[in-house]
Amino acid sequence: MGHFFRLFTITFTVLRFGLDEVAMSGFRQRWVRALVRVATFGRQLQAPRGERLRMALERLGPIFVKFGQVLSTRRDLLPLDVADELARLQDRVPPFPSDQSRALVEKAFGRRIEEVFSQFDTDPVASASIAQVHFAVLKDGREVAVKVLRPSMLGIIDHDLKLLYTLAGVVERVWTDGKRLKPREVVAEFDVYLHDELDLVREAANAAQLRRNMQDLKLVMVPEMVWELCTPTVMVMERMKGVPISQIDRLREAGVDIPKLARDGVTIFFTQVFRDGFFHADMHPGNIQVSIEPATFGRYIALDFGIIGTLTEWDKEYLAQNFLAFFQRDYKRVAELHVESGWVPPNTRVDSLEGAIRAVCEPHFDRPLKDISLGQVLMRLFQTSRRFNVEIQPQLVLLQKTLLNIEGLGRQLDPELDLWNTAKPFLEQWMHRQVGWKGFVERLKHEAPRYAQLLPELPRLVHQALEQRREADPALLALLAEQRRTNRLLQAVLFGAVGFIVGALATRLLMQWRGW
Structure with a gap:
């Protein structure tokens, strides 16, 4: 009902x-x-x-x-x-009443708001679909931003998600492409991420991890969390001062190099995806600012960490190989990767898939971003995927969404940005680190503690495995019995030889002692 x-x-x-x-x-x-x-x-x-x-x-x-x-x-x-x-x-959704926001903060901390802050701005500075943000000043003088979750959000989202599950089931049953597109699994992925976004402690942890990952890049800043004031419904963080990235004229007047800013955005994205496998997955312009402070001039400021994407090592390697094959126009390798990964049936003709991918992608190389419509490319790829029964991978849905955000930002910042040539050197370096000697040494160092713990246990584990296999495999049992008989025969021969040698030496010594 x-x-x-x-x-x-x-x-x-x-x-x-x-x-x-x-x-x-x-x-x-x-x-x-x-x-x-x-x-x-x-x-x-x-x-x-x-x-x-x-x-x-x-x-x-x-x-x-x-x-x-x-x-x-x-x-x-x-x-x-x-x-x-x-x-x-993006950040101007109608806010909920200020007195309600104040009551939610006091409920989360269990004390009056004046006991926590020396100043609290009742009017929100930003209001989004999940929460709204107020500026405040702590008792020790630190300027902070207070994020407050909208009331009754869990019930609203749960209700809509149930509806989406129902619609996904209908699509899977009545549409010819339903099973291939895995709509219920895709909805399940968004279910997880939306519920994660409703827990502000989890969002604070995401921000802390991203801050550590990006610390050495010097291209992006992430606010520091005030952990003693972070709860599931209220989060307090360092106040960041910047210009929204959508205000390009204001950034240009401040002297920001806009084309460099666009290239830095691509670098940040690919670093998060391929180096860390941990990326900001809600990169619309409302969540991105640019610092114009002298010490951090021209750096990105990332906000809102409720939706974070993660990739496994296999996902990263597969995606990197696909990107590089695209950049090198090696469409045969792209087709082979689709078969090797199981994304297409194993009986798919590689040459046919190669030709279809070439027809989609080749017209778009060596053209500036302003002349490329990724929407049209995705539509053609969708048609191609339907022809070859390509299965949609739900774990990569967030990455696909973020790629659309990145392209949208790139178009606003620098329509002349060559996305391919900007990303290609980064991916080549990443692949070199992965498959080269340096990558081997780094992986060995990473796995050394595990190997050190496993090696002493290896004989026992091998023995247990053989015992289990012996119980289920009569042929192996006979082989082990034959091996034991052979071992006993070898032992008898060995002991006999040793006895013969010892006896001969003893006789020789006795003869010398008696003068024989």
């Missing part, structure tokens, strides 16, 4: 804000148009289409707001007026 009511709410919201105009225009039946008029009675469509879309997504809740955030970075796929309006979803 709850799912039905939510579906009704979504349908009503779509109609209420006039998002049905294009979809319904294809229906000629009078009863359909009559039903639409009844359902949309009293709606106001004077507002521009972008504003109506933004308001509809805000009304539908946090999952839909996040969808709008991703769309806002794709100015190559959206009309400019719609993209500008959706950009407001």
